[in-house]
């Protein structure tokens with residue numbers, strides 16, 4: 448029996464569940480792409496919380512697909528073997544040796560995520576973009592410069608992911624692909640998440656990262672932007688205040704919105720259960736990227 452003085456606690460829990468109801472209805476059977484990267488990946492406790500959130504999304508009837516990164520872990524291993532990690536415009540310069548390391552590290556990250564999801568009682572399948580020709584690529588240049596085995600996705604074989612979802616698996620995608628000659632390429636995980644969200648007709652694309660969201664000025668935490676229209680995002684990209692890994696991320700947000708993904712969000716993966724907070728409460732967190740025509744408030748619709 449619930450004691451009288453404990454009743455409020457239980458009522459509060461009931462309130463939280465009721466608040467989630469419209470969101471559960473809205474995203475029921477909808478495809479949600481979660482790009483998982485940044486430091487939320489290197490902290491074991493946070494990692495477990497993120498994976499628990501995604502499995503919960505699956506169990507309440509959404510169709511999540513995880514696309515993971517692992518850039519920090521790759522750089523750690525690149526350093527371990529005595530090489531220096533190098534990036535241009537947020538993309539890793541990838542020579543033969545680096546490519547080998549990237550594939551080894553991302554393969555390990557992929558299976559570790561599969562293991563975590565399986566341990567929570569949800570069936571997961573880890574695939575690399577090589578499997579079944581999931582991600583076909585061509586060489587990607589950075590400002591016209593050749594940066595090695597870095598791929599730009601030219602084709603997504605969405606049939607594989609649709610089949611996995613159909614059979615109720617949670618697909619976990621590793622951002623590696625092959626070109627027409629079957630050479631292996633390293634794909635920025637934000638790029639991979641964006642093309643997959645587009646090809647799968649995802650309702651929502653959420654980028655989990657290691658910062659609160661997009662800042663107008665990254666030196667000033669007061670300038671966090673909670674709602675960013677595509678037009679403003681493009682202006683911001685040319686302002687010089689967007690740098691490093693935020694460049695491909697914001698570019699992909701714009702690309703996803705312009706290709707019809709309804710909801711695109713950058714979330715702080717360091718906040719425990721940020722995905723649940725974003726999906727199931729009235730309070731938006733992080734930065735929502737919005738269509739220019741969307742004049743309504745993101746969470747107030």
Ligand SMILES: Nc1ncnc2c1ncn2[C@@H]1O[C@H](COP(=O)(O)OP(=O)(O)O)[C@@H](O)[C@H]1O
Pocket residue numbers: 484485486516518537637655656657658660661662663664665688689690691692693694696
């Ligand atoms: N204007 C900006 N607002 C937010 N982050 C920015 C901005 N400019 C550069 N960044 C950097 O982008 C990083 C996020 O990109 P990245 O490290 O590639 O994340 P992930 O590994 O999650 O893909 C932040 O940690 C921050 O250092």
Ligand SMILES: CC(=O)N[C@@H](CCC(=O)OP(=O)(O)O)C(=O)O
Pocket residue numbers: 483484485515516517518519521537538539549597598622633634635636637692
């Ligand atoms: C071409 C390129 O830059 N590939 C990325 C792939 C991993 C990644 O994107 O990881 P995060 O999302 O955790 O940064 C890299 O080698 O770091």
